[in-house]
Amino acid sequence: MPVRPAELDRLTVAEAADRYVELVRARTLTGALSPATAEVYARDVGTLVELAGADVVLDDLTGADVDAILLAFARKPDGRTTAGRSASGTAAKGVGPGQSPSSQARFRRSISALFKHAALAGWVQLNPMTRSAVTAKERGGLRPERRALTREQAQGLIGAARELPQAQTGQNKRRDQRTELRDAVIVLLLTTVGPRVSELVRANVEDFFTNDGVRYWRIFGKGGRTRDVPLPGDVALVLQEYLARGRPDGQDKALLLSWRGRRLARGDVQAVIDRVQRRVDPDQRRTVTPHGLRHTTATHLLADAVDMDAVRRVLGHSDLSTLGRYRDDLPGELEVAMRTHPLLRDRPPT
Known part of the structure; x- marks a missing residue:
């Protein structure tokens, strides 16, 4: 089982992205990844830098930050929108102003892989993806898993x-x-x-x-x-x-x-x-x-x-x-319900 380094390396998002992309591209030399797949990872990691902020320390990102990044990516204009328009100027079927559900799911997998490596490499104390409330669904895109606010x-x-x-x-x-x-x-x-x-x-x-x-x-x-x-x-x-x-x-x-x-x-x-x-x-x-x-x-x-x-x-x-x-x-609601049980209120003195 891999052991996480004892000391944390407080890399910025941009620094971590550069190191990770180098590792991904190196895997193409051994045949572990195809060059096309490596470039997809690199592109998604570059988008992460854009949305999170290049100078932000990677370890400072929280689950809420990851949620915001995922949903911001979902709303980004799809580069295929213009190309996907018909001669009449209408959008082609399935091409909308935001990212497609499959692109959203792919982006989530890409940054999840980066954070998994970051946790093992000692770039983050805790993988923020484990605190994310947004899940990827191929048919429906990214959606908050727990929709109600606490x-x-x-x-x-x-x-x-x-x-x-x-x-x-x-x-x-x-x-x-x-x-x-x-x-x-x-x-x-x-x-x-x-x-x-x-x-x-x-x-x-x-x-x-x-x-x-x-x-x-x-x-x-x-x-x-x-x-x-x-x-x-x-x-x-x-x-x-x-x-x-x-x-x-x-x-x-x-x-x-x-x-x-x-x-x-x-x-x-x-x-x-x-x-x-x-x-x-x-x-x-x-x-x-x-x-x-x-x-x-x-x-x-x-x-x-x-x-x-x-x-x-x-x-x-x-x-x-x-x-x-x-x-x-809601977190803790069962404990509250049992603590204020209606059958145990106003008990007669013993």
């Missing part, structure tokens, strides 16, 4: 969103180019209400109303169904502030507008989440998608013993059984 991660994201209105105050941007309040509304609605991203970008200002002092969002969901969901008080206040001084003036009735006054698209929402995540403490930060925040809402409402039918109505499902797909496991 309570600490979700609270870190919510805290960063709450601070955005104060950050806007000190900005030197023109008023019509400031998006901090809008970004705060996006993150708070996704994290606390859990709408589908399509429901969020379709929302109009007129869909929000007040009844008996409570702010509601009338959400237009699948199959033409609507649901009125009350907003948490803090979220309602940020929404009101956005409508009063953060939303650009324009003819569009959409709730969420770009600074140019156009309705946001689904892809814009992920960019907003990523931007807010960069303000979160690294110990609480984890890459997440809009759908992952929907899972987060369901998971934590159910974990806090909120009535299942109420959660179903918040999420807009017609059947309680569907909630099972949105309920993710």
Whole structure:
């Protein structure tokens, strides 16, 4: 069994990549690897350097950093897109703006091999791939394995969103180019209400109303169904502030507008989440998608013993059984459940 060196060699990502690529290419001389395969490894490792940062110390990369790198690679434009277009200018079938699922899986295998070697060579104390929550699926591409944020991660994201209105105050941007309040509304609605991203970008200002002092969002969901969901008080206040001084003036009735006054698209929402995540403490930060925040809402409402039918109505499902797909496991929740067992509360004195 290989023994890991006693001392750690704190190489930068670029230095580690250069050494690893030299070793990979040397294996072509013995016939262990074909030159074409070696060049694929070299190209993927070069992409890792680009996405991680050449001067970052390899051992400083965490599982969350690896998640961010994998998902950033998945969103990189595919170099074959232009070549894959037909004469009419439309993309060829199966060629999209990002990397194909097979390319994503290959990239993950390439950097996994690098980190495995790094752990044995003493370049890292712990292989960060073992802490990664992103898995590769040939048909579906890279997906977060655990989609719901933990309570600490979700609270870190919510805290960063709450601070955005104060950050806007000190900005030197023109008023019509400031998006901090809008970004705060996006993150708070996704994290606390859990709408589908399509429901969020379709929302109009007129869909929000007040009844008996409570702010509601009338959400237009699948199959033409609507649901009125009350907003948490803090979220309602940020929404009101956005409508009063953060939303650009324009003819569009959409709730969420770009600074140019156009309705946001689904892809814009992920960019907003990523931007807010960069303000979160690294110990609480984890890459997440809009759908992952929907899972987060369901998971934590159910974990806090909120009535299942109420959660179903918040999420807009017609059947309680569907909630099972949105309920993710949380670390330590079984221990908490048994520690606060309902049959052992308020025991009569012995």
